[in-house]
Amino acid sequence: MSEPYLSVVIPAYNEEERLKKFVPGIEAYLQSKGWSHEIIVVNDGSRDRTAQTAQALGVQLIDLQPNRGKGGAVKAGMLAARGRYVLFTDADQSTPIQEVEKLLMKLEAGYNMAIGSRAVKGAEVEQPQAWYRALAGKLFGIGTRIFCIRGIADTQCGFKCMTNAVAQKVFPQVTSNTAIFDIEMLVVATREGYRIAEVPVHWVHDPDTRIPYNFRRALKIWAELFRINQAQRVTWALKVKS
Numbered sequence: 001m002s003e004p005y006l007s008v009v010i011p012a013y014n015e016e017e018r019l020k021k022f023v024p025g026i027e028a029y030l031q032s033k034g035w036s037h038e039i040i041v042v043n044d045g046s047r048d049r050t051a052q053t054a055q056a057l058g059v060q061l062i063d064l065q066p067n068r069g070k071g072g073a074v075k076a077g078m079l080a081a082r083g084r085y086v087l088f089t090d091a092d093q094s095t096p097i098q099e100v101e102k103l104l105m106k107l108e109a110g111y112n113m114a115i116g117s118r119a120v121k122g123a124e125v126e127q128p129q130a131w132y133r134a135l136a137g138k139l140f141g142i143g144t145r146i147f148c149i150r151g152i153a154d155t156q157c158g159f160k161c162m163t164n165a166v167a168q169k170v171f172p173q174v175t176s177n178t179a180i181f182d183i184e185m186l187v188v189a190t191r192e193g194y195r196i197a198e199v200p201v202h203w204v205h206d207p208d209t210r211i212p213y214n215f216r217r218a219l220k221i222w223a224e225l226f227r228i229n230q231a232q233r234v235t236w237a238l239k240v241k242s
Helices: 016-033 048-056 068-082 095-109 131-147 164-173 181-191 215-241
Strands: 004-010 039-046 062-066 085-089 113-117 124-126 159-163 196-200 202-204
Touching: 004 016, 004 068, 004 095, 004 159, 016 048, 016 095, 039 048, 039 068, 039 196, 048 062, 048 095, 048 113, 062 068, 068 181, 085 095, 085 164, 095 113, 095 159, 159 164, 159 181, 164 181, 181 196, 181 215
Parallel strands: 004 039, 004 085, 039 062, 113 196, 124 202
Antiparallel strands: 085 159, 113 159
């Protein structure tokens, strides 16, 4: 079986309706570009008909049971992808699939990874988040730069593309199953010496998020940030010794 030009990985937890709404448009867009492609939906232990909907839409399905978390779902999809380039994108299409052209231009120019960003010049953000979510995001961004990685303005936009070789090298080293797995992915990619392009994209906030904000979850996220910091310190120390 020949290698597709692009693999699109969509992590999905209770996303039956969004898959019905957006996957046909993603498929139509990819066909209009003439790219050989595959769409991989990773059902992350959903309690609705996400798996059956993906099958009905004719896309490749990875069915995870029980629920692993967004990081685990993305990891499973990225490691299964066969495309020359591999994109992961959220089911709600907060960043429209058409924005992938900007990322692919960077990859074709020699970058190893291209990530969508809502925080660099040229980004277009519609329907900003509620003030408390925006504030939490800013504080989290400060913590990310202090404890994990600098030089990247937006680590959490769910629209990232890379070569397949990079995906196969980076994701086996990603240990976080949470929604902040992106940070560990970027730390690993940086440690491996990969060139990362941060690309301004169009983004629309969807208030019907599958990742709600509350104080308990905030504490868990900060604890995970510290865990990633310590895990990567150990990995880096072992790499230096070897």
